[in-house]
Amino acid sequence: MSTRSTRRSSWRTVFAPIALAATAVLTLAGCSGGLAGGGDAASEDGPIKLGMAAPFSGSESAFGPYMQNGAQLAIDEINAAGGVLGRQLELVTADDACDATSATAAANKLVTDGIVASVGGYCSGATLPTLPIFEAANIPMVIPAANSNELVKAGLNNVFLINGTGTQQAEAAIKYAAKEGLTNIALLDDNTDYAKDLANSVASQAADGGVTVVLQDSVNAGESDYAAAVNKIVSSGAQLLYWTGYYQEGGLIVSQLKAAGYTGQIMVGDGSVDAKFAEIAGPAADGVLGTFTQTPDMLEGAETWISDYTEKFGAAPGPYSTQSYDAVRVVAEAITNAGTTDGEAVITALEGLKDFPIFSGSLTFSPEHTLTEGGFAIVTVGPDGTFVLKDDLKS
Amino acid sequence: MLQLVIDGLFVGSFYALVALGYSMVYGIIKLLNFAHGDIYMVGAFTGLVVFSTVSGLAGGGILSILLVMLIAMIFTGLLGVGIERIAYRPLRKSPRLAVLITAVGMSFILEYGVRQIFGPNPQVYGARLEGATLSFLDARITLPQIVLMVVAAALMVVLNLYIMRSRDGRAMRAIALDPQGAQLMGVNVDKVISRTFFIGSALAGAAGVMAGAYYGSIDFLMGFVIGLKAFTAAVIGGIGNLYGAMLGGIVLGLLEAFGTHWLGGQWRDVFSFACLILFLSFRPTGILGARVVERM
Numbered sequence: 071m072s073t074r075s076t077r078r079s080s081w082r083t084v085f086a087p088i089a090l091a092a093t094a095v096l097t098l099a100g101c102s103g104g105l106a107g108g109g110d111a112a113s114e115d116g117p118i119k120l121g122m123a124a125p126f127s128g129s130e131s132a133f134g135p136y137m138q139n140g141a142q143l144a145i146d147e148i149n150a151a152g153g154v155l156g157r158q159l160e161l162v163t164a165d166d167a168c169d170a171t172s173a174t175a176a177a178n179k180l181v182t183d184g185i186v187a188s189v190g191g192y193c194s195g196a197t198l199p200t201l202p203i204f205e206a207a208n209i210p211m212v213i214p215a216a217n218s219n220e221l222v223k224a225g226l227n228n229v230f231l232i233n234g235t236g237t238q239q240a241e242a243a244i245k246y247a248a249k250e251g252l253t254n255i256a257l258l259d260d261n262t263d264y265a266k267d268l269a270n271s272v273a274s275q276a277a278d279g280g281v282t283v284v285l286q287d288s289v290n291a292g293e294s295d296y297a298a299a300v301n302k303i304v305s306s307g308a309q310l311l312y313w314t315g316y317y318q319e320g321g322l323i324v325s326q327l328k329a330a331g332y333t334g335q336i337m338v339g340d341g342s343v344d345a346k347f348a349e350i351a352g353p354a355a356d357g358v359l360g361t362f363t364q365t366p367d368m369l370e371g372a373e374t375w376i377s378d379y380t381e382k383f384g385a386a387p388g389p390y391s392t393q394s395y396d397a398v399r400v401v402a403e404a405i406t407n408a409g410t411t412d413g414e415a416v417i418t419a420l421e422g423l424k425d426f427p428i429f430s431g432s433l434t435f436s437p438e439h440t441l442t443e444g445g446f447a448i449v450t451v452g453p454d455g456t457f458v459l460k461d462d463l464k465s
Numbered sequence: 466m467l468q469l470v471i472d473g474l475f476v477g478s479f480y481a482l483v484a485l486g487y488s489m490v491y492g493i494i495k496l497l498n499f500a501h502g503d504i505y506m507v508g509a510f511t512g513l514v515v516f517s518t519v520s521g522l523a524g525g526g527i528l529s530i531l532l533v534m535l536i537a538m539i540f541t542g543l544l545g546v547g548i549e550r551i552a553y554r555p556l557r558k559s560p561r562l563a564v565l566i567t568a569v570g571m572s573f574i575l576e577y578g579v580r581q582i583f584g585p586n587p588q589v590y591g592a593r594l595e596g597a598t599l600s601f602l603d604a605r606i607t608l609p610q611i612v613l614m615v616v617a618a619a620l621m622v623v624l625n626l627y628i629m630r631s632r633d634g635r636a637m638r639a640i641a642l643d644p645q646g647a648q649l650m651g652v653n654v655d656k657v658i659s660r661t662f663f664i665g666s667a668l669a670g671a672a673g674v675m676a677g678a679y680y681g682s683i684d685f686l687m688g689f690v691i692g693l694k695a696f697t698a699a700v701i702g703g704i705g706n707l708y709g710a711m712l713g714g715i716v717l718g719l720l721e722a723f724g725t726h727w728l729g730g731q732w733r734d735v736f737s738f739a740c741l742i743l744f745l746s747f748r749p750t751g752i753l754g755a756r757v758v759e760r761m
Contacts, residue, residue, distance in 0.1 A: 129684070131585040261731050289730035292690055294680040297472035298725035298733070318587045322680055329607055331598060349589040350682040 117160035118153075118411055120145070120401060121185030121209075122394070123176040123200060124192050128167040129291070129318060132346070133192050133390055137214060138163055139383045140391030141189055144398035146382075154402045155409065161189075161398075166200070168193035177203040185209060186411040187404075189397040192390065194218030195263035201226050208413035210420060212400050214393035217340075218267040222438050228413070230420055230439040232400060232428065233363055233393055234446050236264070240271035242361045242446035242463055243337060244279035247310050249461075252335060256285040256308035258299055258323065260315030268314040268339050284308050289319065296323050300330045310335045317342040321350025328354035335359065340446075344389060348455035360449045360457055363393065363430050372429070396428040467604040469722045475610050477718020478617040482672040483695035484702070484710040485624065486545075486665025492641045492705035493661050495561065499568040500548060501669055502692020503575035504541050506685060508670025509677040510579055511537040516591030527612060530592055534616075534674040538667035545666025546659050554655070572692070580685040587684040590677040613675050620668060621711055628707060633660055641705065690734075697741040703751030712752060 122141055126134035138161070145159045153159060162183050164176035173193075177200035180188065188204055191197035191213035201224055204211050210228045213221065217233040234242075247255055257272055259265035269286060276283045285306040289299050300323065303311055311327065311334060313320050320342035327336065337359040338347065348355035375395075379387045403426055405411055408419035421439075425432040430445030452458035483505050490498045515533045552571050556564045596608025628634035636657045639647040648654050672691075677683045694717060702713025717737060724736035744751060 127585055129585075129587075129686070287730050290734055292686065293733070294676060294682075294687070295472075295476050296730070297476070298469075298722060299730045301468055301472070301726075318682060318684070321682060325681060329598060330605055346587065346589070350587065352593055352681055 115157070117158045118155070118405065119160050119162050119183060119185045120398060121162045121164065121180035121183065121188045122190035123164045123166040123173055123180060123188070123197075124190045124215075125168040125196070126163070126165040128169060128172075130168040130193055130316065132344070133215070133388070134163075134165070136388035136391045137190065137192060137394040139379065140214075140387065140394035141398045143379055143382060143391075144395040144402075148398070148402050154405050155411070159398070159402065163190075166190070166193070166196045168196050170196055170199045173197065174199050174203065176200070181207045181209065186413075187212065187401045187416060189214060189394060189401055191216040191221075193262070193264065194221060194267065197221060198224070198263060201229055204228055210401070210404070210413055210417045212397040212420070214397040215390040216264070218264045219271065220263055220267060222440060228417055230400075230435060232396055232430075232433065232441060234430075235440050236268040236271040237275070238441070239268055239339065239361050239446050240275050241279075242448065243272055243312055243339075244275055244281055245463055246337075246359070246361075246448050246461060248280045250335075252309040253281050254284045254306075254308050255281050255310040255312055256303050256306050257283055257287070258303065258311060258313050258315070259288050260291040260319050261288045262291065262315065264341060265315040265339065269312070272312060272314075289315075289323070291315065291319055293319075294322055296326055297330075299323065300326045300332070303327060304330050304332050308334055310337055312337045312339070313342060314339040315341060317344045317347040318350065321347050321355070324351040324358060325354040337361065337448075340389075343449060343457045345456045347457075348451050355451045355455065358451050359460065360451075361446050362449045362457065363445050363447070392429040396430075396433075400426060400428065400433065467602055469726055470719065471604055471606050471610075473719035473722030474715060475614060475718070476721065477698075477715035478614050479672050479676060479691070479714070480694050480698045480717050481711045481714025482617050482620065482668050482675075483691055484698035484714045485621070485707065486669045487695050488699040488702070488704055488707060488710035489637075489661050489665045491699065492707075493637060494553070494557065494644075494658060496553060496564050497568065497696065498553075498665075499565070499692065500571035500575055501665070502688035502690075502695060503572045504545055504548075504666045504688070505669040505673040505676075505691055506683070506688030507544060507575060507579065508537045508541045508673025509683040509687065510583060510588070510673075510685075511540045511670065512674035512677050513583075513588055513590060513683065527594070530594065530674070530678050531616070533592070534671050537670045537674045541670025541673070542663040542667035545662040545669075548666075549659060549662040554658075572688075576685050576688070583685065585685065587682045590681050590683060592678055593681050594678045609679055613679060616675065617672070620671060624664065624668070625707065627664075633657065637661055694737065697737055699751075700741055700749075701744050701751055703753040706751070706753050709751050709753035716752070 124134040124137045125131050141161050145161050149158050162180060162185055164179050166173035166176045173196035188209055188211040192215040194216040197216040198220055205226045205228045212230045212232055215233055217231060217235050219236045257269040259269040273283050273286055285302055287299050287302055289296050320338050324336055340362045343360040343362040376387060404416050404419040408415040421435060424434050431443040434442050436442050447459055447463055448461040449457040450460040487501050490496055512533050515536050548571055552567050553564060556567055594609035598605050598607045636652045639652055640654055640657055698713035698717040699710050701716055702709030720740055721733055721737050725733045
């Protein structure tokens with residue numbers, strides 16, 4: 071720095087480093103995409119590696135360990151029964167921090183680690199940029215949790231969803247609202263891919279389902295005061311508010327809604343269905359509904375699974391542990407059927423799966439590689455703050 | 466309309482409390498203390514720890530929250546003094562860019578240090594401010610909101626008296642005007658700077674406890690956005706000017722309330738930072754800031 075710079079206005083001194091940092095981040099993000107496809111083909115001996123990119127840090131970091139545990143449980147069971155193609159399975163995890171840049175790096179790391187298939191993906195916004203990376207490396211993905219329609223719209227051959235999509239979740243919400251005679255609904259999302267997609271799905275299907283969307287609005291995640299959105303909802307006269315974002319903001323919004331005198335019903339999407347939701351919302355969580363794929367504690371005959379899990383990890387299974395467990399089993403089944411770990415063959419085998427039993431029902435992939443059976447149910451906040459089954463929407 | 470004003474004033478009073486610390490530090494040593502928002506976060510977490518260790522406090526209502534706030538203020542105040550002593554004082558003669566980067570580093574240390582201790586998940590606050598909702602003229606305001614605004618206003622009044630009436634306050638103003646001159650007149654500059662950091666950080670800590678008790682959930686990244694907002698508030702009001710920080714906080718709160726009402730919630734940050742850029746372009750000294758005379 072020359073002496074001239076000291077005479078510059080202080081503002082420039084302030085913003086120069088910020089601009090520099092931003093440039094550096096952008097450059098890095100751009101570069102990491104170029105690494106795609108650099109991974110070597112899976113080796114023919116040693117363990118078969120399955121990769122999982124999931125959030126282990128950041129705002130959604132609660133879910134990463136649940137998913138890891140679920141997948142590990144399936145792997146241990148399969149290994150104890152002799153493995154796949156006579157080889158053991160091994161889980162490789164990477165942290166995507168629910169953030170596109172970290173997810174790209176995580177996917178590249180998994181590819182260079184030589185994984186055969188991906189069984190990860192929680193945040194849709196972080197999973198989307200990883201799709202082309204895995205595709206270029208010819209790695210099939212069985213995504214357990216992320217369920218934005220955008221994942222399907224990309225039309226990539228290697229992508230399979232074993233969680234219901236936003237469209238299916240929206241159907242469940244509308245079906246319940248119509249069933250209960252709640253015709254005026256308000257939609258609120260947190261501007262993430264997943265939440266926006268779900269809200270838009272509801273908006274586009276509402277008319278067919280016989281409900282009217284009286285208000286659709288977004289808030290920014292990571293804030294604490296949502297007075298503006300709350301006021302709009304209260305004055306919109308909606309009989310049902312459907313919050314499609316994650317639980318942290320969801321809890322705050324619900325408690326602020328109740329404080330503002332909102333008397334209608336409140337429903338939340340599966341990103342908010344978590345015990346933390348009720349903890350954050352406090353007493354306002356009473357009677358809040360949710361749309362959710364069924365968890366083991368809601369399923370009949372899952373007691374052994376729950377006790378296995380609890381014994382192994384010392385805690386009750388959390389959200390998406392079943393889906394991750396299923397993702398590993400689905401991939402293992404496909405590799406067994408294919409008789410090889412070659413990506414193309416495994417993808418063909420996945421497409422050929424028929425009535426494979428998973429937690430949410432029996433699995434046969436649709437031509438879009440999504441579930442043919444949605445499996446979404448309506449849950450509600452129970453007495454101890456966890457969500458319990460209210461209506462399985464089967465009737 | 467009135468509802469928007471109330472919402473704006475309420476959020477604005479948080480911004481103002483945090484912006485005061487920003488502005489005081491900038492006024493005295495010309496440092497943009499980017500770690501300031503994270504002190505707010507540490508304040509919230511200090512409150513959480515006090516509530517969970519001293520069990521009798523959680524149910525005690527407003528008085529216990531005030532007591533916890535006091536403890537958190539002392540802790541964050543001392544933390545601010547410590548940060549200044551370790552991270553900023555050795556660099557006081559360095560180029561301003563070096564100190565700025567140190568401040569950003571300090572901010573990361575606080576954020577990820579807290580994350581190491583408490584984990585990445587949002588924490589639920591031990592005590593919650595609950596109260597009746599009052600309505601007048603079609604607008605609603607809750608009792609906790611009134612209490613928190615009164616507390617914020619009281620803190621600001623006390624601060625103002627301290628700066629304007631006390632000997633220390635006079636020393637602060639003297640250093641802000643001319644550090645070397647003040648030193649020549651026998652002002653202990655180091656001591657006064659420490660004191661400034663103590664007060665600014667204590668106010669941020671108080672705001673942190675208030676936010677925790679009102680909203681009910683805190684996380685280790687909560688200081689980031691409010692740090693930027695407080696910076697924006699300080700700039701709008703006129704950075705380095707105390708009345709400016711208070712006014713800037715309120716103005717920013719109102720701008721946000723009206724902006725989100727007209728444009729939708731997702732535009733809230735775009736709107737407030739656009740205001741920041743407009744101010745920087747057309748009136749970098751803010752609403753109340755005096756024209757800075759360039760000293761050669």
